[in-house]
Amino acid sequence: MATVSIRGLHKRYPGGFHAVRGISLDIADGEFLVLVGPSGCGKSTSLRMVAGLEEVSEGEIRIGDRLVNDIAPGDRDIAMVFQNYALYPHLSVRDNMAFGLRMRNTPRAEIERRVSAAAAALSIESLLARRPRELSGGQRQRVALGRAIVREPAVFLFDEPLSNLDAKLRVQMRAELALLHRRLGTTVIYVTHDQVEAMTLGDRIVLMNHGVIQQIDAPLAIYRRPANRFVAAFIGSPTMNFFHGTIRDGGFVAAGGAARVPLDGVAATVPSGDAVLGIRPEDFVVGGGDEDAAAFATAEVTVAEQMGHETLAHVSIGGATSIVRVPGNRGVAPGDRLPLGVRAGAMHLFAADDEGRRLA
Amino acid sequence: MREPLRITILRHAVLLAFVAISIYPVLNVVSISLRPGDRLRSTDLAIIPADWTLASYAALFTEQPFLRWLGNSLAVSAAVTVTGVALASTAGYAFSRFRFIGRRATMLAILTTQMFPATMLLLPLYVLIARLGLVDTWLGLMIFYTATALPFCVWQMKGFYDTIPASLEEAARIDGCTRGQAFWYVVLPLATPGLVITALFSFMTAWSEYIVAAQVMQREEMFTLPLGIKGFQASLSSQWGLYAAASILVSLPVVAVFLSLSRFLVNGLTVGSVKE
Amino acid sequence: MATAVLGLAGCGSRDTRTTVTIWHQSRPTERDFLVAEIERFEADHPGVRVRPLYKETEELRAGFQAAVLAGAGPELVYGPSDVLGTFHTMGIIQDLAPWISAEERDAFVEGAITSLPATDGSGRRAVVQIGDRFGNHLALVYNRRFVTTPPLTTDDLVRIARDNTVDGDGDGRPDRYGLVWNYTEPFFGIPFLTGFGGWVFQEPESEPPRPDLDTPAMAAALGFIRDLRERHQVTPANCDYELADSLFKTGRAAMIINGDWSWSDYLANPSIDAAVAVLPTVDATGLPMRPMVAPKGYSLNANASGDQADAAMAFVRYMTSDEVQRRLLQRLRMLPARRAAWDDPLVASDPTLAASRKQIENGRLMPVAAELRAVWDGMKPAYQAVLGGTLEPAAAAARMQRDTEGFIASMHQRVEPSPLVPVLGAGIGLALFVLLVRQWRSFVALATDLRRNPTPYAFAFPAVLVIFAVIVFPFVWNLVLSLSDMSLGRFRDWRVVGLQNYAEVLADRRLWGLSGVFLKTVLWTVINVALHVTLGVILAVALHGPVRCKAIYRLLLIIPWAVPAYITALTWRGMFDYEYGAVNLILGKWLGLPAVNWLGEPLRAFEACIITNVWLGFPFMMVIALGGLQGIPEELYEAARIDRASRWQQFWHITLPLLKPVLLPAATLGAIWTFNNLNVIWLVSNGGEPQDATHILVSYVYKSVFNLYRYGYGAALSTVMFLILLAFSMVFLQRTRATESVYR
Structure with missing residues (x-):
């Protein structure tokens, strides 16, 4: 087990594409770190540099105390699970799992022991003699996991391991992965584009975009205090509602004047001028203002999605659509006009420029 | 289903x-x-x-050095097959997996060697063979056949490697293989259909060629089968019986080689290895 | 490397004897005789070893020229005299005068020793061949079961032939023809020409000889031949050598005109009762039909010298000694070259020998001039056009003359070095320099990358080295040759003359016109490759699935690839025969279609070539496609089925795109190979027949180089072909992105 430390990491491709632009982060021993971001954000490239599959253009990667920039992937004491599993099709499940150990000249008995243990842990003992093509998708996923586990590496690297599974299986495997990590306690770097996986699995989340780290923090911290508009939009489902407007006289006025809200407490720290107000769907309070919530606007429902335990109301505020989460099965129908308030302390203010830095 | x-x-x-x-x-x-x-x-x-x-068949074995020619041909073809497969499998891998300077130019240049009408190259080729002292040697024939078969084989292998997902090798490298080991333990077994085609093609190139062989081999005891068979043909007075019988017999080893190799051609291996 | 190569080459047992190699084109029975005599000779001459090597006619000629050019080759070549003019003009054989005195020459029958004016212009005559036998003459062979007395005149011939053209079973096809011979070669038409009083060259023969084909005699001879088929209907509609031979051997022809090489086979054949007779006299002129006669003998390599030359000549002397000559007569029943053996009583007593001798005495010595080749090439298309019914005899005679003169002119074309040669050289040098400078940064980058990242280079290098080691020298040699005047007259002393060859190639209307060779080549390539790939993929898809007996199908389907093409192409030629070929028989019998004159009509002959080549090529593509199909994951089809894609859609959207990486290189190379495929055209259409209308570029090159000795022109045309293919490949590969992977 080991820490991983990344300093000033860059990746430039020969064609000129600058995929990773100077990321630095420290991963604690035993931590489950999730790299998340939209496709092309550089998360996979970063992971592959840690794995040694991509050459580092600039910067340092340390696993434990060891600088691994020029160390072959096989000697970095890591194991990796690929998005497409990458099982060796010409080898049986047993041989797939044993392959890495054989390459390291592990004694035969030891190989046998570890493979059996991993197979038991993943309940795939009955599949050991089969070839990958005779397995279902979920089984292949387990074998890929098993292949990583038997190596007992210092760091596990996961590259979108669940994205090829169907929804039900994905939920199940997600829970198993969490359990596995708790049991093994190995450091994990996990790449995904799915914010649910990021939120549920990670001790910390690293959110990346355009090759740059946007925010590093614990899942809830990121959810509660997104560092910029991009992070705010990426984390959370349904996504956060944004209102363009101006801060004036200690309050926020949406463009066109369809909504306005006082900014008690934060007004002092935020300069007047253009800004973007972000409100999560669940932070709206239907019924207007009370002691916990400030009155915001009156909105007309255009679509009502009944989920059973809640209703997602698509509402129009000054011509722009927002989503409001209405708890319980309170009847909301298209055409209804809802008075909306905002829960106190649930307002996110971002700069109106492209960067969209958090103001408060 | x-x-x-x-x-x-x-x-x-x-x-x-x-x-x-x-x-x-x-x-x-x-x-x-x-x-x-x-x-x-x-x-x-x-x-x-x-x-x-069946007189023609009998005569082949009793009156003609058919077995000698057969042995020569088998030896040359086997050697060409082995070198052809070895060189094509490595070169094809480089062209498929690495991006290096001159890659595209070299691939095209390899193709260009097939573009000059072979008949026009015979005269200079003979001059070359004679100057290098390769007349009546197996080496001269082998180099030439390998060079003839390689362009196709290299391209073919490259095409096959292209269909093998790169993540398999990456997995192997993380599992502790060097690039060479990943190639040997993972990629090569998966490229079996390509290797089979390459082997078959190399074999056929060496097995059926006679124009260059006629230039290189000037002694009857060094003849390959096609060269021996061509000897049954004379302008306006060919020994068609021997010619046809030998042609049929010549095909048998090809059929045998194909039979023994074809099971590798039909076992899909990459199926199920990865999910795209 | 070089030492290793030389070391390997040099091993083998060392023999201190002087070795004399003979390349000969003897027929099988003659070979046995030769081997026996060599054994006797070696016993008498312990210091000499003689090594015979059989070479087929064309192979001997081309191979010998190449070998001498490379400074090597056999000491002796043995064969008919017809190539001597060429060899002599090229300067690749020696004057034998120093080895044979005037008295010795007198012991030979006239014509047995061939001499030609020396090339040094001294007016001397150089002895270029010492003959040991006569032969290659045509005569009439008849089957005594049908013909009791051979015809003495052409009227007799027609009458007997008519009586013997019989349709026994009344199916409208004769079961037996009166007369057969090889229509395709003008050589077999010569007796008719001489019978009507004509000859191929103007007489007396000038230097160089001038063709004399546009004559009334030629027109009359052609008319007579046509009448045999059209009016008298005693000969088959189409007949090449092999058909004539097989018909006569199976008793389906009463008479055949064929050469001395074939007689012993006929005489020995138990199912017929053959006898040889002198060709008849033409009634219209009263002249005998006179075939060409050629001595066969030995010539000495220009490179042979010292002991080897002496040993070689000792062997020639031995083979032309009276003793061996008599054995030749007795064993082989062939007419020897020396007077003593010629007058042996056996010649008079053996009916075949007697007829043969009479026919030789009646014959005309075959001209040895290189121009004879141009005559054959010039005569052939028009001769075949007359037989094909597309040309009147008189017009054909005129065309023969015109074509032959054209060929002779291009054969003797002298190209003077252009004053721009130094400019050209400087230009090429400059271009190379500029290229080097412009690419300099790439080279530097390559050097750095090579040091930093050597793995890919190490992987690719061995194959690349082997490929280019073989090709670079011949390639550069050809480029130089394309700028040279290498030809019949300048074979060993060629010079770089400039771009004239290219100018000529680009101005050649036969190549670039609408019905030109180039377009035909494109058509040939496109049709062939398209059919190869289509059939290959169809069969692979048919095989790739739950099929019973898959292994057997697969095996039977690769058979066309497994059996050597040099015999199957000939089989296909037989299958395309007008009257007896399987294709027409099947078309007629099962489909009730009229017979197609496959090999007699230009377009049909081209189609026949394409059909044959498609047959030869589809198994290869099938194997490639089979291999490629293995790489396509079954899930893709499952997914497609869930999407309710039809089988056709699955094929079109999954199978084909995923076969692409595997099929593309094969198709690209397939196109290149097909473009340059000489064999099929040559074997099926017998070298561009009919009327030189089936040529593609490569056979056109082959013909101009090997028949007209236009090496410079041929090299230039080859280079142009190379550039065409290069342009095609670059565009094709660019558009299909074949150098890139599908998954990237």
Whole structure:
């Protein structure tokens, strides 16, 4: 087990594409770190540099105390699970799992022991003699996991391991992965584009975009205090509602004047001028203002999605659509006009420029 | 899943029709080999002539150094197959997996070697062979055949490697393989159909060539089979019986090689390895 | 490397004897005789070893020229005299005068020793061949079961032939023809020409000889030949050598005109009762039909010298000694070259020998001039056009003359070095320099990358080295040759003359016109490759699935690839025969279609070539496609089925795109190979027949180089072909992105 430390990491491709632009982060021993971001954000490239599959253009990667920039992937004491599993099709499940150990000249008995243990842990003992093509998708996923586990590496690297599974299986495997990590306690770097996986699995989340780290923090911290508009939009489902407007006289006025809200407490720290107000769907309070919530606007429902335990109301505020989460099965129908308030302390203010830095 | 009957019928209809087309001309060759008196043509459709005889086959083994030629040909073809497969599998890998300077130019240049009409190259080739002292040597023949077979083999192997997902090698490298080991333990076994085609092609190149062989081999005891067989052909007085019988016998090793290799051609290996 | 190569080459047992190699084109029975005599000779001459090597006619000629050019080759070549003019003009054989005195020459029958004016212009005559036998003459062979007395005149011939053209079973096709011979070669038409009083060259023969084909005699001879078929209907509609031979051997022809090489086979054949007779006299002129006669003998390599030359000549002397000559007569029943053996009583007593001798005495010595080749090439298309019914005899005679004169002119074309040669050289040098400078940064980058990242280079290098080691020298040699005047007259002393060859190639209307060779080549390539790939993929898809007996199908389907093409192409030629070929028989019998004159009509002959080549090529593509199909994951089809894609859609959207990486290189190379495929055209259409209308570029090159000795022109045309293919490949590969992977 080991820490991983990344300093000033860059990746430039020969064609000129600058995929990773100077990321630095420290991963604690035993931590489950999730790299998340939209496709092309550089998360996979970063992971592959840690794995040694991509050459580092600039910067340092340390696993434990060891600088691994020029160390072959096989000697970095890591194991990796690929998005497409990458099982060796010409080898049986047993041989797939044993392959890495054989390459390291592990004694035969030891190989046998570890493979059996991993197979038991993943309940795939009955599949050991089969070839990958005779397995279902979920089984292949387990074998890929098993292949990583038997190596007992210092760091596990996961590259979108669940994205090829169907929804039900994905939920199940997600829970198993969490359990596995708790049991093994190995450091994990996990790449995904799915914010649910990021939120549920990670001790910390690293959110990346355009090759740059946007925010590093614990899942809830990121959810509660997104560092910029991009992070705010990426984390959370349904996504956060944004209102363009101006801060004036200690309050926020949406463009066109369809909504306005006082900014008690934060007004002092935020300069007047253009800004973007972000409100999560669940932070709206239907019924207007009370002691916990400030009155915001009156909105007309255009679509009502009944989920059973809640209703997602698509509402129009000054011509722009927002989503409001209405708890319980309170009847909301298209055409209804809802008075909306905002829960106190649930307002996110971002700069109106492209960067969209958090103001408060 | 079982197929609809009409598809099965269609398959067999197509296959049977082409099998008939494939073998009829060859049956004609068989027919020539059974005719006495060196008659190339017949005036009817009968495959087994009324006056059939196996004399031509007997004569091949008793009066002609057929076995000697067969041995020569087998040796040359085997050597060419081994070197061809070895060189093509490595070069094809480089062209498929690495991006290096001159890659595209070299691939194209390899193709260009096939573009010059071979007949025009014969004269300078002979000059080259003679100057290097390669007349009457196996080495000269082998180098030439390997060079002839390689462009196709390299491209073919590259095409096959292209269909093998890169993540398999990456997995292998993380599992502790060097690039070389990943190539040997993971990529090569998966490229088996490509290797088989490469092997078959290399073998055939060496097995059926006679124009260059006629330039290199000037002693009858060094002849390869096709060269020996061509000797049965003389302008206007060919020994068609021997010629046809030998041609049939020459095909048998090819059929045997194909038989032994074809099971590798039909076992899909990459299936199920990755999910794209 | 070089030492290793030389070391390997040098091993083998060392023999201190002087070795004399003979390349000969003897027929099988003659070979046995030669081997026996060599054994006797070696017993008498312990210091000499003689090594015979059989070479087929064309192979001997081309191979010998190449070998001498490379400074090597056999000491002796043995064969008919017809190539001597060429060899002599090229300067690749020696004057034998120093080895044979005037008295010795007198012991030979006239014509047995061939001499030609020396090339040094001294007016001397150089002895270029010492003959040991006569032969290659045509005569009439008849089957005594049908013909009791051979015809003495052409009227007799027609009458007997008519009586013997019989349709026994009344199916409208004769079961037996009166007379057969090889129509395709003008050589077999010569007796008719001489019978009507004509000859191929103007007489007396000038230097160089001038063709004399546009004559009334030629027109009359052609008319007579045509009448035999059209009016008298005693000969088959189409007849090449092999058909004539097989018909006569199976008793389906009463008479055949064929050469001395074939007689012993006929005489020995138990199913017929053959006898040889002198060709008849033409009634219209009263002249005998006179075939060409050629001595066969030995010539000495220009490179042979010292002991080897002496040993070689000792062997020649031995083979032309009276003793061996008599054995030749007795064993082989062939007419020897020396008077003593010629007058042996056996010649008079053996009916075949007697007829043969009479026919030789009646014959005309075959001209040895290189121009004879141009005559054959010039005569052939028009001769075949007359037989094909597309040309009147008189017009054909005129065309023969015109074509032959054209060929002779291009054969003797002298190209003077252009004053721009130094400019050209400087230009090429400059271009190379500029290229080097412009690419300099790439080279530097390559050097750095090579040091930093050597793995890919190490992987690719061995194959690349082997490929280019073989090709670079021949390639550069050809480029230089394309700028040279290498030809019949300048074979060993060629010079770089400039771009004239290219100018000529680009101005050649036969190549670039609408019905030109180039377009035909494109058509040939496109049709062939398209059919190869289509059939290959169809069969692979048919095989790739739940099929019973898959292994057997697969095996039977690769048969066309497994059996050597040099015999199957000939089989196909037989199958395309007008009257007896399987294709027409099947078309007629099963489909009720009229017979197609496959090999007699230009377009049909081209189609026949394409059909044959498609047959030869589809198994290869099938194997490639089979291999490629293995790489396509079954899930893709499952997914497609869930999407309710029809089988056709699955094929079109999954199978084909995923076969692409595997099929593309094969198709690209297939196109290149097909473009340059000489064999099929040559074997099926017998070298561009009919009327030189089936040529593609490569056979056109082959013909101009090997028949007209236009090496410079041929090299230039080859280079142009190379550039065409290069342009095609670059565009094709660019558009299909074949150098890139599908998954990237």
